[in-house]
Amino acid sequence: HGVYQALLANGVGRTVEEREGEKEKIHRIVLAVSSDYFRGMFTCGMRESHQSCVALPFLSTSELEVLIGYSYSGILLLSWDSVFEITCMALQLQFQSALSICLNFMKKEMQASSCLDVASFAEAYGMSELLEEANDFVLRNFMEVSSTSKFQDLQAEKLLNFLRCDGLCVPSELAVFRAVISWIEADPEERLAHAGLLMTGVRFPLMTFREFREVRAINLRMECFGNKEVELYGSALKEFGFSLPKSQDHCRIRRPKDAVVLVGGDQLNPDVGQRIPSREVWFANSLRSGTGLVKDIEWRRLTEIPDKPKFRHGVAVMDGRLYVIGGCFFYAKDDIMKSAYSYDPVSDCWKRLADMQEFRSNLSVVVHELHLYAIGGDKDINTNVDSVEMYNPDTDTWSFVRPLDLALSGHAAAVTNGEIFISGGFNCKYECLVSTCLYHPERGTIYLADMTHDRAQHCMEALQSHLYVAGGVCNLRKFYTDQLVCEVYDTVADCWTTFASLPMPHVGAASIVLEEKIYVLGGYCQDDYSESALVHRFDPIMQRWENMGKLPGAVTDIRACLMHLPQHLRHFSSSTL
Template sequence: MREVEIDVQVENKADRVDSVKIGQWKERNEEKDKRDGTGQHLKSKTYNYNSPGSPKHLGEEFNDARENLLNQQEESTDEEDTGVSCSTEEDVESLGETQVKVYTRHRYPTDIFHTLTEFRDSLVLTDLTLSTVDGRTSFQVHSPVLAAISSLVRDTLRHRDQAKSGEGGRSQVPGDETEPEVQSWSLCLGPEVDLITGTSLQLQYQPALSLCLSFLQNEIDPNSCLDVASFAKAYDMKRLLELADGFALSQFERVSRTAKFKCLPAKQLLRYLNSRSLWVSSELVVFRAVVAWIQYKPRKRSKLAKQLMKTIHFALMTFKEFQEVQAADIWAEDNLLVLYKRVSEDFLSNAAIAPSQCRIYFPKETLVLVGGDQITEDLGSRHSSRELWFGNSLRNHTGMAKSLEWRWLGEMPEPGRFSHEVAVLHGQLYVVGGRKYYGAGDILNSAYRFDPLGSVWQRLSDMHEQRCGFSLVVLGETLYAIGGDSHRGCLDSVERYCPATDAWSFTCPMSMALTGHSAKVLDQLIFVCGGFDGGYRCRASMSLYHPERGSSGLAEMSRPRGYHCMEVLGGHLYVAGGVTTDEGDAMATVHQLACEAYDPAADCWTAFEALAVPHVGAASAVTEGRFYVLGGSGYRDHANFHMVHRYDPAARRWENMGGMPGPHADIRAAILPKFMPSKMHHALNHSLTSFPQYQYQQSE
């Protein structure tokens, strides 16, 4: 027989039982010099009881000790008044200094481990199997523990017990395949998984928690993301909160149309609106969301209208979008008239936007024009440009007419350039080579990189060759400058630029020197089309260029072509604009209006609808599944063509997209991720009233 000694602090009316210690751990209670009203010292009292030696009866040992203790406590006459349990007054008076007696047994940890192992193996501690409906994930838990704080488990356990038959306690419910001595059962989790997540968090039961988090992540949608965000914040689940917030920001337009969005706390709404990760198609989406939120509880929320409207960049709206802002019902409130005037002023504001207000737009593409050459109206002079413009929006007019609305993005570093090339890698714009004027020494080999989010230009290493009239393509993580003109004539050389090392190096040359050609990458292959050879004869060639093996010929176009545009669209290469040789005089060149598309799989060309006007040395780009040709000039009279045309392969026709700003000839275009630069004051310094000349349409 073993003697277990339980140390209890016995106190008078003003005191309480301090601790009960059982077990193998050595613990000490520091001496307490507390006195009752008579100054009597408190002493510890030791209760003894006998216990069997088997560790499997430790629960019984504890219950016996607790029963002895309670029996002694019931003798206290002051229990109801003080809520304190003690022995008799004689015990209190006879107590001296606090005594600590510790029961230890060296085999206790080992015995406990073996006992718990037996419990686990017999499913006593893990009697409940939780699994997903699809059966892919499952784990075992202790159902009484979960039932203590989970209504889902508690109710299911109650129904299970009620369904049991009287024979051996065997379960009669589906999924209960237990033997009488092992009461194991299972529970499938579907949408009600959130009811058990809180339980898993409180118990820090990682398998259950992982299952619940996976379910919430996989099932998140515009209707549930705000609830998930609130749940994650309440339980301080940072990873889940980031996921829910990220979904709400990326799907803000859809989320803002849900009923739950209107119940969003003001602080959380402002956090979303001020986030740099908010994705919307336009500022009008943000305005509609703010108005819907305010009008849900107008009397209370109108006070926040001024603060919320500050998060909307009205200056980036189109005229048509701002007309909807002006017509909104929210301005009928008398207390918002002053705010309405301020919003109107913001629409035409020249103020710069703070970096903290940077916003990423969705869709994530914008058309940017870079540099170019412009002749004055009297053809008396011309100059190269440093300007960058971007297409802010597409406007639909009456009937079939459309136009692009342009904004000034800024300027590239000196000097201005034309007949240059641009490329985009990892969302950053590369501007390389070109000419600054028409002299022999005006061809450039300089290169710059532009970060649109920070509006920062960076000077890069110069090319080995000065180049204009060349092509620049991106293959993998590398840029390739192909052919072109230099001070020593037409080039067959190709240079490769590595952004990681900021270095240019020569690769295998082309089979012939070319300038005025066009090159594009399709399926990780570089295609080179047309151009003028070393004798400045216009070519109809199409070749495949490999940096290590050089050029190999493909099917030729139906006619020679140079200074044209080529873009990849729908697995084909579309070619338009430029010049060609005169059918009556092989040495003469004329405008090329015919258009062709190349099919790499069949190695053949197919004609499509011709252009209505010339585009020589024009810019081109593909966005939203359409082929844009922008500007250019006449080959003989050098007159600028300011028009933008767009080919729609679904409709199989060209559309007039109106005019374009700034220079029109030898200009280049690129598609950048949709952005709002932190320093885009250039785009705002020109108030919208100064843009009407770039917002018109012209009938064909």
């Protein structure tokens, strides 16, 4: 670093930026407004406040130029190649707004290749919130992180802290063992000494006998290379053989910051008179990883809808409140509803809202620009509608906005990049559609590329500027049958591609995105009307579905959303399933 000199100007104009060791003309007031450091320098009687030229020794020219440029333009261009250096200087010179942008960049753009660097940086500078975000990213994406070169540079102590954490997300404990072995083999002479301690972070009782064979094989391989002092197999065998596989002491239990909330639903009892639609609202308090690939969800009751039971309804979360809209409470013509309720989890109170202007079930509800939109749906058992209503929470009123181009029900809607997307559904003849459109409450409908396969009563979720559709029914054989093919839409390229098919049918299922993974919950099989209480999760990185456990109650025509719940509900509720 050389000496950077600033020629401080009080007039208008600014010279072109010059190289290190030369002078740059800068307005005092611009620096004082942007930086607490310079504000103190120029306004607290320091000698620099009277100097026309100020020397700034030991500062990097390139980062300082970036911050000065930001002071004038309000634009801060960041990349992983520069963000840590710019953040350091923003801290040193107290450019608070630039610092906020840098920290936000690290949180929003964090990747498997950068999260460990962010964690180290946050720890070095005492940034506890950023450190928590980075460590949690490592836990959520451990499989991907463990395959990076940065993972191989981890200190043994830090690696062990991750391994011992309940919140570590892995498909099985064998994946944890493999990660440890890859870390050891990156520098075996130095790291074999840490092997025994690191293996205490692997929960061997959660392995199956087939998985444990790999542990034995790897230990034997190490012994063949002359590493007789390695006792992976012996210590692991002792723990594997004499521990209880189902012990909760060994189960990995993850509590995401936001909770999946399930609302209402129905059960397809062959005797219609025995069907009991649900008023219950449940939430997923924790995700549990057990032996092998066994997963489970800890469900807890949150509340009950203060109305008749609901299924084929709409739900949304806005300003921390849960909204439950429309739906039906049974299967007759007059059983469709237009009521609306909101629930505040902080006060544990429901509020009856103004009714919609139309009866609606099998609708979609989205949040767009701080308003709710109830889109399409069935107004009776044989008629769907093209109308769309907007709810204004400030006035507690519903008003019609621009209608759809055609009547729709059983469709799916999602918001990404500030725009409302709609896919599939039934038309007025109750045929399944392949269409995809962009809907705007004032401008109406713009059609996009069609899906490859028709579908209705399906799920659609937005993730990283892509739309993922799964489940539902289709018109494959002139009558409804299960749609197992899944597709993803690229909102930039306007095209659909298929991804891994569902392992089983999910018609009338709920869906949600939690921690960058897509959950499909419940539903039924159209071919034989059997129900599925299973929850499947798709990992876009691993490109596969996994079984996450079962639902607690009603399993079909349910709805789900993501909510931040008070801590006392997350840890001390007595109604645990």
